[in-house]
Amino acid sequence: MAEAVSAEDWSPSARERERQAVRRRLGLRSAGIAAAATVLLIGALVLLIVSSPGWPRVQQTFLSWDHAKAVFPAIATGFWLNVRLFLVAEPLILALGVLVAVARQSTSPALFPVRALAVVYTDLFRGMPTLLVVLMVCFGVPALKLQGVTNSLFWLGLVALVLSYGAYVAEVFRAGIESIHPSQVASADSLGLSRAQAMRYVVLPQAVRRVVPPLLNDFVSLQKDTALVATVGLVEALNAAQIYANFNFNYTSYLVAAAFFVALTVPLARFTDWLGRRVAARERGGR
Amino acid sequence: MTELLRVSGLRKSYGDKVVLRDIDLSVDTHDVVCLIGASGSGKSTLLRCLNLLETIDDGVVEFEGRDITDPRVGVRAVRRRMGMVFQAYNLFPHMTVLDNVTLAPRRVHGVPRHEAEPQARALLARFGLADKVDSHPDRLSGGEQQRAAIARALATGPALVLLDEVTSALDPELVGEVLDIMRDLAESGTTMVVATHEMSFARDVASRVCFLDDGVILEQGPPAQVLGDPTEDRTRQFLRRVLTA
Numbered sequence: 001m002a003e004a005v006s007a008e009d010w011s012p013s014a015r016e017r018e019r020q021a022v023r024r025r026l027g028l029r030s031a032g033i034a035a036a037a038t039v040l041l042i043g044a045l046v047l048l049i050v051s052s053p054g055w056p057r058v059q060q061t062f063l064s065w066d067h068a069k070a071v072f073p074a075i076a077t078g079f080w081l082n083v084r085l086f087l088v089a090e091p092l093i094l095a096l097g098v099l100v101a102v103a104r105q106s107t108s109p110a111l112f113p114v115r116a117l118a119v120v121y122t123d124l125f126r127g128m129p130t131l132l133v134v135l136m137v138c139f140g141v142p143a144l145k146l147q148g149v150t151n152s153l154f155w156l157g158l159v160a161l162v163l164s165y166g167a168y169v170a171e172v173f174r175a176g177i178e179s180i181h182p183s184q185v186a187s188a189d190s191l192g193l194s195r196a197q198a199m200r201y202v203v204l205p206q207a208v209r210r211v212v213p214p215l216l217n218d219f220v221s222l223q224k225d226t227a228l229v230a231t232v233g234l235v236e237a238l239n240a241a242q243i244y245a246n247f248n249f250n251y252t253s254y255l256v257a258a259a260f261f262v263a264l265t266v267p268l269a270r271f272t273d274w275l276g277r278r279v280a281a282r283e284r285g286g287r
Numbered sequence: 288m289t290e291l292l293r294v295s296g297l298r299k300s301y302g303d304k305v306v307l308r309d310i311d312l313s314v315d316t317h318d319v320v321c322l323i324g325a326s327g328s329g330k331s332t333l334l335r336c337l338n339l340l341e342t343i344d345d346g347v348v349e350f351e352g353r354d355i356t357d358p359r360v361g362v363r364a365v366r367r368r369m370g371m372v373f374q375a376y377n378l379f380p381h382m383t384v385l386d387n388v389t390l391a392p393r394r395v396h397g398v399p400r401h402e403a404e405p406q407a408r409a410l411l412a413r414f415g416l417a418d419k420v421d422s423h424p425d426r427l428s429g430g431e432q433q434r435a436a437i438a439r440a441l442a443t444g445p446a447l448v449l450l451d452e453v454t455s456a457l458d459p460e461l462v463g464e465v466l467d468i469m470r471d472l473a474e475s476g477t478t479m480v481v482a483t484h485e486m487s488f489a490r491d492v493a494s495r496v497c498f499l500d501d502g503v504i505l506e507q508g509p510p511a512q513v514l515g516d517p518t519e520d521r522t523r524q525f526l527r528r529v530l531t532a
Binding site: 183184186187188189190191192193194197201202205206209 | 338362363366369370371373375377378379380391394395439440443
């Protein structure tokens with residue numbers, strides 16, 4: 001009702017129009033300052049690099065258009081392996097993370113060994129560098145010569161990534177679970193829900209919503225860490241770049257590989273930011 | 288009148304602080320027992336002890352003829368028969384009002400969805416929430432949320448409903464709509480134990496009023512006696528403070 005009245009009868013007063021004009025002027029001035037500062041800074045940086053004594057040589061070895069074109073297909077093929085690793089690993093990591101986090105919250109005495117295992121697992125794998133896990137799994141497991149266990153470096157590398165990231169993601173889920181107010185659990189208890197039902201229907205759905213932004217952050221990191229399997233000889237983007245550099249004495253290939261990773265992680269990072277803002281807005285009220 | 292709940296010699300402490308002492312209380316079917324007393328007198332703790340949300344330090348709570356404080360008694364079996372409504376509503380924010388109300392009937396009592404939902408809709412309609420069924424709790428006013436929470440506690444047909452200062456978090460103009468529902472429930476014979484600051488509700492609706500002071504039931508009896516002609520000085524002081532406020 002109030003809207004209808006104001007929409008019909010209101011036009012800004014002279015004072016308000018004056019204020020708007022001032023705000024526009026100030027806005028233009030801010031934009032001008034920002035643009036000038038940016039141009040100045042970037043110009044200075046470029047000048048610094050280009051005028052450095054080694055620049056002609058760097059330009060030759062890192063920024064050769066011909067080498068970039070030549071290595072592009074090899075790195076694209078290698079990068080497809082990174083993408084595949086990432087796409088298969090991500091759902092497995094999520095499943096492992098939820099399982100471990102929920103196992104840590106269990107209270108039944110029969111589940112004590114599971115609970116203990118979950119604690120040991122997260123402590124161990126969160127404490128080890130991912131590179132070390134990759135090396136141990138890819139070289140250690142085949143050395144055991146176990147019947148029926150794969151020797152495929154792709155799958156072993158994948159297992160290493162899942163083990164390492166599963167521990168991180170489990171901790172993220174645990175933080176989410178513990179952030180749910182005890183009154184929600186009391187409420188579920190008072191309705192007669194079991195511990196498992198309270199977790200499944202009340203706590204976990206709320207916790208998952210809350211941890212999506214930090215989870216996506218871990219996945220940005222995982223996208224880059226798929227390059228760690230290069231160390232065991234899988235020809236993914238980084239390894240492809242390395243091979244080219246070694247044969248041609250030119251490092252442009254590294255830059256190309258970097259561009260591939262950035263092209264994939266930046267959109268995910270922006271998406272994470274956007275989702276984080278949306279969750280924050282929802283927590284403040286309204287949906 | 289059959290005795291539904293009997294509390295004898297109940298004691299509860301947090302560390303060194305004793306919050307409830309020598310509590311004796313008996314509730315018959317269709318009774319409405321109001322617990323009154325200052326904040327911190329132990330009303331909420333007593334309700335939480337009855338629902339086994341707290342472990343008591345001594346005494347006995349018998350519900351439907353069974354000692355429910357025995358550690359071997361299934362807590363869930365007790366709670367299937369006892370509903371609880373909280374001061375802060377505690378609705379599940381990620382579910383619609385309908386899902387909040389049908390969760391326990393479906394998951395705890397095994398009622399199929401096609402039976403649970405019409406029952407829940409009817410209950411919500413009775414509480415004036417017919418058009419809020421599919422909304423999420425954060426879209427509802429405080430009074431609507433609390434009415435939905437009462438519906439959730441009643442959906443499983445409990446023998447006893449515990450209400451813990453259910454109007455204390457509400458804006459003054461919303462208190463009435465929740466009290467009306469509680470009056471309605473009392474008239475239809477729902478057995479309730481109500482911790483409250485609403486003296487007029489206690490006077491009109493309660494079959495018995497208990498005045499708690501510093502963890503003890505200082506006096507209890509019919510509302511006309513406890514509220515109108517109390518024997519204890521502390522009760523008189525409390526009532527004077529509340530009624531002149």
